[in-house]
Amino acid sequence: MSAFIQKHSVYVTALLCVVTFSACKDGDFYEIRDEYGNVADSRTLSAGISTVYQSGVTAYDTPAGWVTGNLNTRFYRGDALYDNPRVSGDDPTQGGKGPLYAGSSCGSCHSNAGRTYPTLYSEGGTGSGGFSSHLIYITKKNGGFFRNYGRVLHDQAITGVEPEGKLSVSYTEETYAFPDGEKYSLITPSYSVSAWYADSIAPQDLIVDVRIPLRHVGMGQMMALDPIELEELARRSNYPEYGISGRLNYITERGRQYIGVSGNKAQHADLTIELGFSSDLGVTNDRYPLEVAEGQSQMLGYSHYGIQISTQDMEHVDFYLHALGVPARRNVDDPVVQQGEKAFYRARCDLCHVPTLHTRQDAPALINGTRLPWLANQTIHPYSDFLLHDMGPDLDSHYTSGLAQGCEWRTTPLWGIGLQQRVNQHTYFLHDGRARNLKEAIMWHGGEGAVSRELFARMSRDDRDALIKFLESL
Ligand code: HEC
Ligand code: HEC
Known part of the structure; x- marks a missing residue:
């Protein structure tokens, strides 16, 4: 049941367009067809020509329709490098894992290009059997890094090496009621780290910021966002009422300033492929040639293997992420979904979860400069402004990233959110997975999100439920 793209007789022009990298206009050369072979309903087109009509377990992990021929080969090469577990040792295609790492493959944490089931609420922290899908950021109270540890606490290690520490979490649960009496409860996490590899760090000196993985929906479109539109959004995003x-968020890397878009604090300008291989998997590469554990005393007896993944292979992974299709919206004619959509606007969710943006005219480029014209000039529906918002003291992790303060988070794009349950078999939401369902996620909104939360809380139960149905249609 995959979508297919019908090429028109202007194929030669389309090819020329690809070769010269001039901008391809949405719909000029392609017509998107839905799963029944009908011309797609424009309300379902989440990401123009990259929209895919998939709603099963592969909904986040399907190539966009323009991925054909040689591109298809590259997509599946990237997919395999992304999913195949790495092993320790110097096998150039699968080796290099560790000595310290957080997961065995990108896909171990982003299974089916989504959010692998977090082992926090269900298992209380770093999972049994040595696996967890979260990342643990640590700093000193004054913002500095701990010598011996760095930015991420690596809770996994190859045989013979000590993990840097282990995370545990406990929750306190409190029950509340909406004004109309419907009950809900929220769980507040409390994190601690034990089994420190080197110096034990006193809890009062430590800031711990735990993140569950993000869904990989719309990575290519995110990289093709128009900086002028984003800057305009930032200027407009001022609603005192x-x-x-x-x-x-702005970040400076290699001497240049970029707008940050990816990550929960918009702390990255790219898809963090090289950083992911280095820091998450322990796989050294040209950009990060040293092991993250370099400098630790336990590294003295460790044999060094040199560069463990080529830049070309990382580019295949980069292509894979850019070329993932974005799932089409579902049930757009359902009256309850339409009622919920109205409620979404009434609660002013749209002021941050901005429904419609546009990709820029020049095609975004992969790590080594290959341009992807299919991502340019598209009307997209990410339901995000990619801006930082102060979400109040309850969501304050006290961890800063670039300009982002502890309480500031990037508006999470909501496209594809309704399929998370099917793709990853869970409904944990927010940066650290503390929300166990969509209602709880909304009720955690504080700070700039507080008015919206209250507008939601005061709706009739019928409207609240409809709003959730609308989110599930995204
Ligand atoms: C140990 C689990 C883990 C592994 C392994 C992992 N990730 Fe992630 N990934 C995460 C978490 C957690 C986040 C959210 C991080 C944040 O907020 O800073 C994330 C975020 C991302 C993002 C940002 C997405 C967005 O919507 O902004 C990208 C891109 C990404 N990861 C790519 C990769 C790639 C590529 C690899 C493999 C090289 C990888 N990840 C391996 C856990 C993991
Ligand atoms: C002030 C801006 C703002 C407003 C208004 C707002 N949100 Fe959010 N939303 C955010 C931010 C920022 C996050 C990320 C918070 C985090 O992860 O800690 C978020 C996260 C979410 C999530 C969790 C997404 C995920 O995958 O983890 C959902 C669901 C959500 N918002 C829905 C809504 C709904 C529905 C409304 C209206 C009732 C709304 N939001 C209003 C900024 C906003």
């Missing part, structure tokens, strides 16, 4: 004012 709702207490909302978003701002962009």
Whole structure:
């Protein structure tokens, strides 16, 4: 049941367009067809020509329709490098894992290009059997890094090496009621780290910021966002009557300033392929040639293997992420979904979860410069402004990233959110997975999100339920 793209007789022009990298306009050369072979309903087109009509377990992990021929080969090469577990040792295609790492493959944490089931609420922290899908960021109270540890606490290690520490979490649960009496409860996490590899760090000196993985929906479109539109959004995002004012995160890398878009604090300008291989898997590469454990005393007896993944292979992974299709919206004619969509606007969710954006005219480029014209000039529906918002003291992790303060988070794009349950068999949401379902996720909104949360809380139960149905249609 995959979508297919019908090529028109202007094929030669389309090819020329690809070769010269001039901008291809949405719909000029392609017509998107839905799963029944009908011309797609424009309300379902989440990401223009990259929309895919998939709603099963592969909904996040399907190539966009323009991925054909040689591109298809590259997509599946990237997919395999992404999913195949790495092993320790110097096999150039699968080796290099560790000595310290957080997962065995990208896909171990982003299974089916989504959010692998987190082992926090269900298992209380770093999972049994040496696996967890979260990342643990640590800093000193004054923002500095701990010598011996760095930015990420690596809770996994190859045989013979000590993990840097282990995370545990406990929750306190409190029950509340909506004004109309419907009950809900929220669980507040409390994190601690034990089994420190080197110096034991006193809890009062430590900031721990735990993140569950993000869904890989719309990675290519995110890289093709138009900086002018984003800057315009940041200027416009000032609604004193709702207490909302978003701002962009800017980061300086290799001497240049970029707008940050990816990560929960918009702390990255790219898809972090090289960083992911280095820091998450322990696989050294040209950009990060040293093991993350370099400098630790336990590295003295460790044999060094040199560069463990080629830049070309990382580019295949980069291509794979850019070329993933974005699932089409579902049930757009369902009256309950339509009722919920109205409620979404009434609660002013749209002021941050901005429904419609556009990709820029020049095609985004992969790590080594290959341009992807299919991602340019598209109307997209990410339901995000990619801006930072102060979400209040309850969501404050006290961890800063670039301009982002502890309480500031990037508006999470909501496209594809309704399929998370089917793709990853769970409904944990928010940066650290503390929300166990969509209602709880909304009720955690504080700070700039507080007015919206209250507008939601005061709706009739019928409207609240409809709003959730609308989110499930995204
Ligand atoms: C141990 C689990 C883990 C592994 C392994 C892992 N990731 Fe992630 N990934 C995460 C978490 C957690 C986040 C959210 C991080 C944040 O907020 O900073 C994330 C975020 C991302 C993002 C940002 C997505 C967005 O919507 O902004 C990208 C891209 C990404 N990872 C790619 C990769 C790639 C490529 C690999 C393999 C080289 C990889 N990840 C391996 C856990 C993991
Ligand atoms: C002030 C901006 C703002 C407003 C208004 C807002 N949100 Fe959010 N939303 C955010 C931010 C920022 C996050 C990420 C918070 C985090 O992870 O800690 C988020 C996260 C979410 C998530 C969790 C997504 C995930 O995959 O983890 C959902 C669901 C959500 N919002 C729905 C809504 C709904 C529905 C409304 C309206 C009732 C709304 N939001 C209003 C900014 C906003």
